[in-house]
Amino acid sequence: MTPPDYEYLRKLLKDHSGLDLSADKQYLIESRLLPIARKAGLSGISDLVQKMKSGASHFIAEVVEAMTTNETFFFRDKVPFEHFRDAIVPAILQARATRKSIRIWCAAGSTGQEPYSLAMCLKEMGTALSGWRVEILATDLSQDVLEKSRAGIYSQFEVQRGLPIQLLVKYFKQIGELWQINPELRAMVQHRSFNLLHDFSQLGSFDVIFCRNVLIYFDQETKANVFSRLARIVEPDGFLVLGAAETVVGLTEAFKPVADRRSLYRSGQMRAPQARPAISLMAAPRLAMAGG
Structure with missing residues (x-):
């Protein structure tokens, strides 16, 4: 992947998803986008970039989705x-x-x-x-x-x-x-x-x-x-x-x-401090949260 290819991808990702990659994340793009290029029969990320520049919009959606981080779990951070x-x-x-x-x-x-x-x-x-x-x-x-x-x-x-x-x-x-x-x-x-x-x-x-x-x-x-x-x-x-x-x-x-x-x-639109809630849930079953 050439420096111009990386800059193109950085701008594309920011414009389409808000993802703001630093200048040292080439390895991340390569690891996530190479499978897309290979699946499409392309030789590498430079060819993938050329396809997107030529108007292959379906590749843009695939690239954005591939770069999205979806780490999550139940009751995360408790x-x-x-x-x-x-x-x-x-x-x-x-x-x-x-x-x-x-x-x-x-x-x-x-x-x-x-x-x-x-x-x-x-x-x-x-x-x-x-x-x-x-x-x-x-x-x-x-x-x-x-x-x-x-x-x-x-x-x-x-x-x-x-x-x-x-x-x-x-x-x-x-x-x-x-x-x-x-x-x-x-x-x-x-x-x-x-x-x-x-x-x-x-x-x-x-x-x-x-x-x-x-x-x-x-x-x-x-x-x-x-x-x-x-x-x-x-x-x-x-x-x-x-x-x-x-x-x-x-x-x-x-x-x-x-x-x-x-x-x-x-x-910040609240006009005045709220009174202490009159309804208490202390009697409701409490979740035994596991750490996340």
């Missing part, structure tokens, strides 16, 4: 799901008591472990959400991972990563050597192919947005732009959850950190 159970849902229960609905967006849903972890959290709350309409929207750039998420079928290795055994037994059915999450939880999650560089307004508004472990691949300008657009679709008293290595600090005033809640933010 803390965000504790925040969801102990802080976010109690506040939503109070604030939405009249309309009885909650809308959640997993902005990088990958193969489904994050949205299904949230669905299990909600089901474990029992009657606290009785009569409520719950919608979890899981989006991702990759069609392949969305198909896996829709099916809700996981290997033994995947269900052993972060998923407490009691939840595996309760919410999954074994199919040979695989496990499928039950239809009730699958019905709680809607799936949609979506690019975070595109207009968010078509998605509607959300009470809670999980946008974890994706912005770390974007440059500062793109991060700030994403935060600005997230602020326009989150409810004025809504929540944003980021990954452990991500922050809004220095990038936007649209979200404010929640004290003593790492990676949890509230919309």
